[in-house]
Amino acid sequence: MKKNKNIRMILLFLVPVAFLYISFFIYPLAFVLGTSLTEWNGITEMKFAGIDNYKKLLTDETFLLSIKNNIIWALSGGFIQIPLATMVALILARKPKGWKTLRTIYFLPNIISAVAIAMMWKAIYNPMYGFLNAFLNLFGIEGHNWLGETATALPSVIAQTVLYIGYFMVIIFAATTTIPKSFYEAAEIDGCTTLQQEWFITIPMIRGILVTTITLAMAYGMRHFEATFLMTSGGPAHSTSVMGLILYNKMDAFRLGEANATGTILILLGTVVIVVIRKLLSGRDAGSDSVQ
Amino acid sequence: MKVFLNTLKWIILIFFLFVALYPLIWLLLASFKANNLELQQNPFGFPEKWMFINYYNAMVKAKLPSLFIHSIIVAFSAVFLNLLVASMTSFVISREDFKGKNVLLTVIAAGILLPIISFMVPYFTIIQKMRLYDSLLALIIVYSAINIPISVFLLTSFMGSIPVELEEAATIDGAGFVQRFTKVIIPLSQTGLATAGTFCFIYSWNEFIMALLLTSSESSRTLQLGIRFFTSQFVTDYTAMYAAIVITIIPSIVVYFIFHNKIISGLTAGAVKG
Amino acid sequence: MRKITFLVLSLTLIVAGTVFANGQQEKDKEIVLKWPSIWVGEDSKAGVVAQLVEQFNADNAGMIKVEVEAQPDYDGYEQKIRTSIAAGIVPDIFTMKLNPTTKAYYDSPLLMDFSKELSTGWGKDFNEGTVAQATVNGMVKSLPYEVAITPVWYNMDLFKKAGVSKYPRTYAEFLDAAAKLKAAGFIPTSQMTGGSNAWTSMLWYSHFLASFGGPDVYANPFGTDAYVKAAEVLLAMYSDGNTSMDAIGGDAGVSGGHYLAGESAMFINGPWYIGRVKTEAPAVYSATEVGPAPAAGSQKGAMIGFLQTNFAAAANADDPEKAAAAVKFIKWMTKAENVAKISAASGAMFAVKYDSSSISDELMGKFINASNDASFTIPHLEGVVTSDVITEFGQALGKMALGEATPKEFVEMLKKVQDQ
Numbered sequence: 001m002k003k004n005k006n007i008r009m010i011l012l013f014l015v016p017v018a019f020l021y022i023s024f025f026i027y028p029l030a031f032v033l034g035t036s037l038t039e040w041n042g043i044t045e046m047k048f049a050g051i052d053n054y055k056k057l058l059t060d061e062t063f064l065l066s067i068k069n070n071i072i073w074a075l076s077g078g079f080i081q082i083p084l085a086t087m088v089a090l091i092l093a094r095k096p097k098g099w100k101t102l103r104t105i106y107f108l109p110n111i112i113s114a115v116a117i118a119m120m121w122k123a124i125y126n127p128m129y130g131f132l133n134a135f136l137n138l139f140g141i142e143g144h145n146w147l148g149e150t151a152t153a154l155p156s157v158i159a160q161t162v163l164y165i166g167y168f169m170v171i172i173f174a175a176t177t178t179i180p181k182s183f184y185e186a187a188e189i190d191g192c193t194t195l196q197q198e199w200f201i202t203i204p205m206i207r208g209i210l211v212t213t214i215t216l217a218m219a220y221g222m223r224h225f226e227a228t229f230l231m232t233s234g235g236p237a238h239s240t241s242v243m244g245l246i247l248y249n250k251m252d253a254f255r256l257g258e259a260n261a262t263g264t265i266l267i268l269l270g271t272v273v274i275v276v277i278r279k280l281l282s283g284r285d286a287g288s289d290s291v292q
Numbered sequence: 293m294k295v296f297l298n299t300l301k302w303i304i305l306i307f308f309l310f311v312a313l314y315p316l317i318w319l320l321l322a323s324f325k326a327n328n329l330e331l332q333q334n335p336f337g338f339p340e341k342w343m344f345i346n347y348y349n350a351m352v353k354a355k356l357p358s359l360f361i362h363s364i365i366v367a368f369s370a371v372f373l374n375l376l377v378a379s380m381t382s383f384v385i386s387r388e389d390f391k392g393k394n395v396l397l398t399v400i401a402a403g404i405l406l407p408i409i410s411f412m413v414p415y416f417t418i419i420q421k422m423r424l425y426d427s428l429l430a431l432i433i434v435y436s437a438i439n440i441p442i443s444v445f446l447l448t449s450f451m452g453s454i455p456v457e458l459e460e461a462a463t464i465d466g467a468g469f470v471q472r473f474t475k476v477i478i479p480l481s482q483t484g485l486a487t488a489g490t491f492c493f494i495y496s497w498n499e500f501i502m503a504l505l506l507t508s509s510e511s512s513r514t515l516q517l518g519i520r521f522f523t524s525q526f527v528t529d530y531t532a533m534y535a536a537i538v539i540t541i542i543p544s545i546v547v548y549f550i551f552h553n554k555i556i557s558g559l560t561a562g563a564v565k566g
Numbered sequence: 567m568r569k570i571t572f573l574v575l576s577l578t579l580i581v582a583g584t585v586f587a588n589g590q591q592e593k594d595k596e597i598v599l600k601w602p603s604i605w606v607g608e609d610s611k612a613g614v615v616a617q618l619v620e621q622f623n624a625d626n627a628g629m630i631k632v633e634v635e636a637q638p639d640y641d642g643y644e645q646k647i648r649t650s651i652a653a654g655i656v657p658d659i660f661t662m663k664l665n666p667t668t669k670a671y672y673d674s675p676l677l678m679d680f681s682k683e684l685s686t687g688w689g690k691d692f693n694e695g696t697v698a699q700a701t702v703n704g705m706v707k708s709l710p711y712e713v714a715i716t717p718v719w720y721n722m723d724l725f726k727k728a729g730v731s732k733y734p735r736t737y738a739e740f741l742d743a744a745a746k747l748k749a750a751g752f753i754p755t756s757q758m759t760g761g762s763n764a765w766t767s768m769l770w771y772s773h774f775l776a777s778f779g780g781p782d783v784y785a786n787p788f789g790t791d792a793y794v795k796a797a798e799v800l801l802a803m804y805s806d807g808n809t810s811m812d813a814i815g816g817d818a819g820v821s822g823g824h825y826l827a828g829e830s831a832m833f834i835n836g837p838w839y840i841g842r843v844k845t846e847a848p849a850v851y852s853a854t855e856v857g858p859a860p861a862a863g864s865q866k867g868a869m870i871g872f873l874q875t876n877f878a879a880a881a882n883a884d885d886p887e888k889a890a891a892a893v894k895f896i897k898w899m900t901k902a903e904n905v906a907k908i909s910a911a912s913g914a915m916f917a918v919k920y921d922s923s924s925i926s927d928e929l930m931g932k933f934i935n936a937s938n939d940a941s942f943t944i945p946h947l948e949g950v951v952t953s954d955v956i957t958e959f960g961q962a963l964g965k966m967a968l969g970e971a972t973p974k975e976f977v978e979m980l981k982k983v984q985d986q
Contacts, residue, residue, distance in 0.1 A: 009469040010384045017381040017400070017440060024437035025403050028414035042413070042652030043674045056986070062961075088308055091301050102305060104549060106312045110494055111544040112319060113519070113537050119530065120318045123335035126820075127811045131336055148759075148815030150968065163311050170490070171446065174483045178453050194297070212449050216442070219404045233762055233957075236815050236964030237971075244407055251645075252762075253954040254670050256413070256652065263410035270405040329846045332823040353607075412645070416653045504642045505649060508602065508635045520639040524609040526838040532608075 029267075036261040041254040053261035063262075066241040067269065069154060073242065074221030074273055076158050078214040085168035086210065090198050092169075093176040103173065107166035118230035121160045122147065147232055150239040157240055161227050168213045175209035176202060211281045215274050222270035323347070323534035331530055346535035354521035354536055355510070363515040364543070366431045367496040374436035374443055374492045375485055381440075382447035383473050387459065397448060403441030412505060419506050430506045431514065435496040443488040450484025451477055486551055493551070497544050515540045597891045599632045601659040602646070607638040610841050610912035618907070622898050630891045632659070651676070656880040659892055664700055664708050664876050667953040671878070672702045678879040680706045683893055691900060696917040699873055708876035709896060710917035714836040715871040716769045716946065717936045723853035724752045724831040733855060737799070740860035744808055753830040756821040757809040759967060763948060764960035766821040767800065767813075769834040770859065771959075772870045772946040774799045778863030781942040784950045788981040792863070797966065797973035799862040804967040814967050826850060834859075836874070837913050840929045854929060856936045869940030872949045873917065951984060958983040
């Protein structure tokens with residue numbers, strides 16, 4: 001790579017991001033990493049503890065279960081939510097009747113506060129008054145205490161999140177708008193069916209953005225916290241616990257050293273998962289993904 | 293086959309329409325119910341009596357109108373600052389060659405993974421040091437910063453898709469570095485800007501914990517803190533809180549409509565020609 | 567369109583700028599005390615507390631001004647206090663729950679120690695033993711203020727409909743009553759494993775602990791007999807339809823909801839719930855009796871009572887005038903007549919000696935009787951263990967209720983967390 005003659009301008013353009021990123025990501029991250037090696041309650045002096053916090057976490061059954069749950073969350077995000085979002089985005093990209101309205105409505109759940117949505121789903125899953133059991137009873141299927149049984153609690157919370165595809169649908173849809181119409185016209189002349197056009201033109205053309213959204217969805221799965229906190233608090237019997245929840249509970253218990261060790265492991269594991277996924281999906285350097 | 297596909301298409305669209313619309317319907321019905329007991333006993337039906345008073349309470353008791361102005365200022369300024377910084381960054385990363393740019397992108401994008409909740413103590417410290425505690429500017433800076441990774445991540449992806457020929461043509465016409473940014477890349481990546489901007493807006497509009505942490509007086513509080521007016525140590529008045537939530541999501545919907553639908557559909561018609 | 571967007575954005579920035587400029591004024595001389603307060607908004611104490619602050623400010627005009635910063639969201643409030651103290655900044659005045667986790671605040675030199683002030687006569691204003699409960703290593707860095715008892719609430723209508731005339735005093739009576747209640751189609755008890763602390767069931771467990779272990783039960787280490795026996799009884803509450811189907815995974819909305827709806831006959835909560843029952847379910851309100859839990863062990867008539875909220879303040883070691891002002895304000899808030907006013911309006915109970923005769927609420931009267939009639943009182947489990955043990959409590963209880971852990975294993979799970 002030869003030296004870019006615009007290097008001064010480039011550096012100038014990077015000054016603002018450097019300021020914000022160092023202040024609000026690098027410094028806090030250094031703080032989190034540093035304190036993760038200490039025993040600290042936020043009040044008295046920190047005591048250096050080496051890797052004790054990490055040892056403790058990695059030998060804790062609940063923490064290991066949480067890692068497993070986070071990976072399930074990440075996979076569900078990347079490989080259930082994104083395919084669903086892609087499917088809907090591709091349908092909408094063909095501009096069926098009312099597509100503009102539909103696109104707006106699909107995004108609505110992202111605007112509504114998570115607290116309200118969680119309360120609604122708790123009501124839906126409730127075994128006594130719930131909508132879901134009432135619905136299943138119509139078909140003679142016996143109901144469950146969806147959020148109260150270890151087997152169903154995690155899938156129930158995940159389903160609630162994965163069904164809201166609007167966020168990713170919007171990104172994927174935006175990418176489809178950059179594909180030149182002439183490509184489809186040419187394919188049409190060659191006698192390609194709609195499905196073939198999607199598979200051979202659209203998907204390859206938005207491949208970069210698909211890798212991007214899968215990565216994003218998996219990153220959100222790794223740091224997932226809110227819906228679990230609001231719906232199950234990790235229960236029953238820790239079956240829905242995730243790393244973000246453990247981090248929160250450790251902070252609540254004034255164990256900031258352990259909380260920050262949890263945060264560090266979350267970041268490391270998240271990075272590993274994402275690097276692996278991007279290598280598998282793109283086979284190229286993670287940084288250079290783009291719509292071709 | 294064609295009929296089958298067409299039917300399947302509409303089944304899919306209507307299913308997700310229901311999934312996406314139902315929370316709003318539920319929230320609307322819930323916000324008119326009398327109290328928590330009715331909410332539990334009759335979670336899905338119509339309210340026994342439509343309690344418009346919940347809306348009156350939300351507006352007057354929780355002082356939503358003045359908080360509303362704060363939220364508008366914070367969200368719009370955060371989006372503006374965020375897009376400005378993120379688009380400059382994404383421009384150089386996606387359109388220029390320099391050593392370490394992939395590392396730079398990876399480092400910035402990795403910010404998406406960071407659990408912001410563990411940054412409470414450092415953020416509080418920084419904002420105190422900057423002497424911005426209890427000001428709207430604190431929230432503007434924090435929100436725009438938190439959204440840098442996602443915005444850069446999206447924008448590099450969108451900007452990378454712009455054909456090189458367009459830029460080269462501009463260079464031949466005598467456009468310099470800055471003009472290439474403002475005259476070529478920015479106009480051509482409005483889809484991406486609108487997408488990233490929408491996400492930043494929604495985040496800033498809905499954010500609660502940093503707003504609570506970094507502000508204290510009424511002169512710098514946002515809507516999300518107003519919604520919590522109806523919670524207290526032991527009991528939360530959910531119906532009134534839902535009324536407040538309904539009021540606060542209306543502007544989000546409007547913004548989403550304008551910034552997303554109008555801008556994008558105006559552009560997608562002919563912005564990028566292959 | 568683009569130009570307009572840009573204009574709008576620039577304008578908002580300018581407006582924002584002017585707003586900040588106005589926000590940064592300071593007043594001279596007058597000592598301003600900031601109080602991030604939870605007693606605001608819909609809290610039942612909000613009205614009277616606001617009046618008292620106003621009156622205090624009027625009485626001290628030009629010298630001291632207390633500014634209340636509304637913090638209605640309790641979890642958020644606790645996080646904010648914790649974070650700002652970790653960053654080295656203590657609010658002038660604030661309130662806190664005292665438990666083995668928050669006792670760590672006592673190690674901070676930034677918090678004021680009230681022990682000297684208390685020893686000059688102020689201490690006599692408090693009920694016996696309350697100041698001692700808030701004393702750690704001779705320091706009183708949080709001043710007992712609001713207290714609470716959590717008796718069992720009995721819906722006597724349901725008992726009568728099921729053919730039971732008195733609420734059960736012993737475990738045998740409980741089993742008999744529960745069978746009859748179930749036969750009549752009612753849910754015997756409200757329980758919950760969800761939320762951050764499994765609140766209702768944690769209180770049931772505390773009652774059973776008192777009955778098996780007596781007044782000194784918490785002096786015994788975890789894993790001793792009383793803990794296991796109490797867990798066996800708690801498990802029985804979750805078995806044979808003794809609680810609702812949605813108790814596992816249910817939150818406070820679930821356990822309270824069944825009682826309010828007249829579906830469950832026994833429930834536990836503090837006096838703050840009275841107002842809600844009165845407005846949302848008047849029939850349940852008038853049918854409610856409160857008393858000790860059925861004695862599962864040998865000790866009868868025990869009550870659960872604890873320090874609910876304590877006052878705390880910044881030490882302000884470099885600014886003695888400000889420190890004195892804070893003490894002056896807290897003394898004002900603990901004045902017997904002022905406490906009586908708050909209590910009469912809200913139904914809350916206090917650690918300060920005051921005249922409670924002006925309390926007119928019928929159910930509140932029953933609470934006071936239940937408190938006076940108690941053979942002995944111990945705190946709830948949440949008050950004597952660290953907060954991670956309480957988080958584990960809900961999870962371990964869920965496991966036990968689902969049949970995946972025995973009562974002994976349940977106790978061991980808690981012990982394991984406590985030993986860390």
